[in-house]
Amino acid sequence: MALTQFREILLKSRPAGAPGVENFEMASAPAKAPAEGEVQVRNLWMSVDPYMRGRMYDRPSYVPPFELGKALQGGAIGEVVESHADGFKPGDLVESMFGWREGFTGPASALTKLPQTGAAPQAFLGVLGMPGLTAYAGLLEIGKPKAGETVFVSGAAGAVGSLVCQIAKIKSCTVVGTAGSDDKCAWLRAAGVDQAVNYRTAEKQSGLLAAMRAATPNGIDIYFDNVGGEHLEVALEIARPFARFVECGMISRYNDETPPPGPSNLIYIVGKSLKIQGFIVMQFAGLREQFHKDMGQWMREGRIRSEETIHDGIASAPKAFADLFSGGNTGKMLVKLV
Amino acid sequence: MALTQFREILLKSRPAGAPGVENFEMASAPAKAPAEGEVQVRNLWMSVDPYMRGRMYDRPSYVPPFELGKALQGGAIGEVVESHADGFKPGDLVESMFGWREGFTGPASALTKLPQTGAAPQAFLGVLGMPGLTAYAGLLEIGKPKAGETVFVSGAAGAVGSLVCQIAKIKSCTVVGTAGSDDKCAWLRAAGVDQAVNYRTAEKQSGLLAAMRAATPNGIDIYFDNVGGEHLEVALEIARPFARFVECGMISRYNDETPPPGPSNLIYIVGKSLKIQGFIVMQFAGLREQFHKDMGQWMREGRIRSEETIHDGIASAPKAFADLFSGGNTGKMLVKLV
Known part of the structure; x- marks a missing residue:
């Protein structure tokens, strides 16, 4: 059934430092009927990702900055409610990049139909989506892990980090991850990580370097960086010759x-x-x-656990986003719309 | 004719900060007669290289530290004066790593006979030796230059940098180099470098970043780093997406x-x-x-100029080494012994 109104989250102001809910506002937009080649989609799940912080700065990058007063672009999974496009029918599940909206009317050519895999739809925003491919390609194509090597993953309990850890275990590596709470560290150990270091505790004791030296007495062969800053300095210190650093993100720096x-x-x-x-x-x-x-097979074999942190309703998206920078998620941060 | 005495340069103390002649001392050692499988060599040329600074620290690295009271190890070209080894006869020119000595008696298996190329013997310490291979392999294997790309070389007038610049020109790149004097910049321009920036002048004016932005308005695709520090920061700033940084050295940091x-x-x-x-x-x-x-062909075609800065006599080696860190060389720094 076609809709008449969609709510969306706009960028109200560019955050100075850490983003807060005050940087966003909700608005409503009329739902257009689809023209030829278009479909109307009701979103079910929205993706909330650290990389979006970069697009809130007004500066050149590999993607243009978000515009003030416009809905934030980002990944979403939705259900087709009306279609005037070949190959799409009501009920089809699709992935889009139209962002933080309850729904939209847009060209079918910009949508990807979800494959029939038996996986939950929101998996295509996480373990089977962009964070999953980021972990998989970054670790395997840049890190090139060999069996028996030691892999250090920072932000190990995040959407990408938690998958990197588990893929590295599948590749027979020793894996040491850092996270910001004991609960996250316990989750990492349960997921098979050899050693999980709570970096906040370490900082209050003898420091992250000492904690990581103890956890990796023979050094590291791969550093998968989601954090930057002190984590990167420590990784340089404990790196073995010819170590590879996969620079995926530097979340500790995004709000500077x-x-x-x-x-x-x-x-x-x-x-x-x-x-x-x-x-x-x-x-x-x-x-x-x-x-x-590969990932589908590992999931079926029970070798990959994909954790999700779920916020409910479109109004919760700004809070979910702000929480990314204070450690509020284990695994993939999602907003559930329906 | 066999010799009875060799002078050598010992490491007297580990430099604190910039190395000075006081960190070295000269000694004499008796020249042994060669045993079976050994040769006696009189050195003609000694190599003086920035990387040797790293071995003066007492810390683990990819090569062990120099020992106090021992002759510094380093490349040398010499002439066999007496041989008890198959395949070596008096008059043969050989390359060794036995260091800063007028000569030595050692196993023939540790020596490399110079190929007959018509090149001057000392070229095998520079353009046809370790600095040449460093420039060639670093630029081509890590930098992977494509025709039309822009290459930024720091320390461009040094032994390695000057060859990187010229190989990059042969590969049809635009080349911008930095050096520490107007004379060096003039030499670079004469060698075909598109733009040469005197970083000392730039620092007194609007800064290295402004000078490099002006010299590379479209950014850089490759940064060949011999300097580190501010040069590296500037290169990060002006890098184009997917740029490659060839980290060969960071001479600005060696004395910290x-x-x-x-x-x-x-x-x-x-x-x-x-x-x-x-x-x-x-x-x-x-x-x-x-x-x-490749390098032999480029030299015969006149496409590579190899500059040398020559100090005379073994006693001059400490001064030559100290001069490396104050910009005292254009091209390869050598000590001529005979």
Whole structure:
């Protein structure tokens, strides 16, 4: 049944420092009837991701900044309610990037129908979606883990980090992850991570470096970075020669208006022949089919646990987003709309 | 004619900060007669290289630290004066790593006979030796330059940097180099570098970043780093997406007892999908034959100029080494012994 009105979340102001609910506002937009080639979609799930923070700055990047007064773009899973496009019919589940809205009317060409896999629809925003491919491609294509190597994952309880840890275990690596609470560390251990370090506790004791040295007495071969800052400095210190650093994110830095200085030990890049490589998931789009095949199989075999932190209703999206930066999620952060 | 006495340069004390002549002393050692399988060599040329600074610290690295009271190890070219080893006869020119000595008696198995190429013997310490292979392999294997790309080389007038600039020109790149004097910049322009920036002048004017932005209005695709520090920060700033950073050295940092903080803009590694990779030349030993072939041809075609800065006599080695850190060389720094 077609809808007449959609609520959406607009960017009201660009956050200075940590984002808060005051940076967003809700609005309503009339739901247009689909023209030829278009469909109307009611969203079921919205994705809330750290990378969106970067688009809230008004500066050039690999994607343009969000515009003030416009709905935030982002991943969503929805259900077709009306279709004037070949190949789409009411009830079809689709993935879109039209963002933080209860629904939309748009061109069918911009939508991806979900494959029939038996997985929950929202898995395509997490373990089978962008965070999953990020973890899979980043670890395997840049990190290139070999059996027996030691992998250090920061932000290990996050949407990407938690999958990196588990894929590294599947690849027969020793895995050490950091997270910001004892609950998250317990979750990581239950998911098979060899050692989980609560970095907040470590900072109050002898420091993150000492904790990580104790956890990785022989050093690390791969660092999968979601955090940056002190975590990166510690990783440089404990890296073995020829270690690979997969630079996926630096969430500790996203809210800095004036970025602090970087690690003082970058000279290890030369002395230890390190490779430090950033990437965006789009460059690995060609791996999607293999990724779905591998990840689907690992899930069926019970070798991958995908945790979700769920907020209810579109009005909760700003709070969910702000929570990303204070450690409010284990696994994928989602907003459930229906 | 066999010798009876060799002078050598010992490490007297570990430098605190910039190395000075007081950190070294000269000694004499008796010249042994060669045993079976050994040769006696009189050195003609000694190599003076920035990487040796790292071995003066007492800390673990990819090569062990120099020992106090022992002759410094380093590359040298010499002439066999007496041989008890198959395949070596008086007059043969050989390369060794026995260091800063007028000569030595040692196992023939540790020596490499110079190929007959018509090149001057000392070229095998520079353009046809370790610095040449470092430039060749670092630029081509890690930087992977494509025609039309822009390459930024710091320390561009040094032994490695000057060759990187010229190989990048041969590969049809636009090349911008930094150096510490107008004379060096003039030399770089004469060698075909598109733009040479005197970083000392730039720092007194509107800064290195402004100078490099003006020199590379479309950004850079490759940064070949010999300097680190501010140069690295500037390179991160002007890097284009997917730029490659070849981390060959960070001479600006070698004398820091307490390293200063690093660049505050490392987050570009993620946002611009950069690859930052350190290396040691030994990992590219397998390229030596191809390197000799290519470099030899480029030299015969007059496409590579190899500059040398020459100090005379073994007693001058400590001064030559100290000069490396105050910009005292254009091209390869050498000590001529005979």
